[in-house]
Amino acid sequence: xxxxxxxxxxxxxxxxxxxxxxxxxxxxxxxxxxxxxxxxxxxxxxxxxxxxxxxxxxxxxxxxxxxxxxxxxxxxxxxxxxxxxxxxxxxxxxxxxxxxxxxxxxxxxxxxxxxxxxxxxxxxxxxxxxxxxxxxxxxxxxxxxxxxxxxxxxxxxxxxxxxxxxxxxxxxxxxxxxxxxxxxxxxxxxxxxxxxxxxxxxx
Numbered sequence: 001x002x003x004x005x006x007x008x009x010x011x012x013x014x015x016x017x018x019x020x021x022x023x024x025x026x027x028x029x030x031x032x033x034x035x036x037x038x039x040x041x042x043x044x045x046x047x048x049x050x051x052x053x054x055x056x057x058x059x060x061x062x063x064x065x066x067x068x069x070x071x072x073x074x075x076x077x078x079x080x081x082x083x084x085x086x087x088x089x090x091x092x093x094x095x096x097x098x099x100x101x102x103x104x105x106x107x108x109x110x111x112x113x114x115x116x117x118x119x120x121x122x123x124x125x126x127x128x129x130x131x132x133x134x135x136x137x138x139x140x141x142x143x144x145x146x147x148x149x150x151x152x153x154x155x156x157x158x159x160x161x162x163x164x165x166x167x168x169x170x171x172x173x174x175x176x177x178x179x180x181x182x183x184x185x186x187x188x189x190x191x192x193x194x195x196x197x198x199x200x201x202x203x
Contacts, residue, residue: 002171003027005036005053006164011044011066014120018127024052025131035171038062039164043146048124051131051157057167058158060149065157067128068144069121071113073105132156 005024028034036042036053043066050056050064058064080087080102087102098109105113129136134156142155152158162170 002033002035004168004171005034005050006039007036007042007046007050008038008040009043009046010041011046013045014069017045017048018123021048021052021127021131024049025054028052028054035167037162037164037167038064038158044068047157048127051128056132056158057160057162058149058152059163060161063146063148064152065142065147066144067121067124067139067142069117069124071117073099073110073113074101075104076101077103128157 024034033055034053036050036056038047038050038056038058040059040062042050042058042062042064047064047066056064087100089097089100089103091097095109095112097103098106098112125136125139128134128139132139138155147155147157149161153160
């Protein structure tokens, strides 16, 4: 009757990520409710999949966010020189060896990579803003920060804080067809908060 995505990931590759997010949202809208939880962490690429669910939660000690893109170039040219290694590229096309790790990155190649990072970041920010119904400016203002607890709830990056076990128990034990309504979600959060408070040991 529903799908629960148990996410614990620091992120990953860009390729295919946004397409998978769209698929998750399509399933939620057209087939059956999809709920996600950052059961530990859902950062960067993992966060883009979490926000695609109809509802998204985080554990009390979990984190979400890192809405940004990183690309790295490693320059081994000095290490090669120290080891007596000289690399010669024989290429067709002016830009074929632009990103070779055996040579320093040229300014023009760096600009090319920066443009692609910015383009992908714009796509990421737009996706999060759309899926969570918040402004792109609000998403961009996080500057790819990691967000935890109430901070993530307050910015509407997630719908609330709950343990994985309690969320699963709530979904299994309720008429979940159609997902949580706003009233059900608020009621569930109040119930779980009372339950959590009751579970705190007293010394």
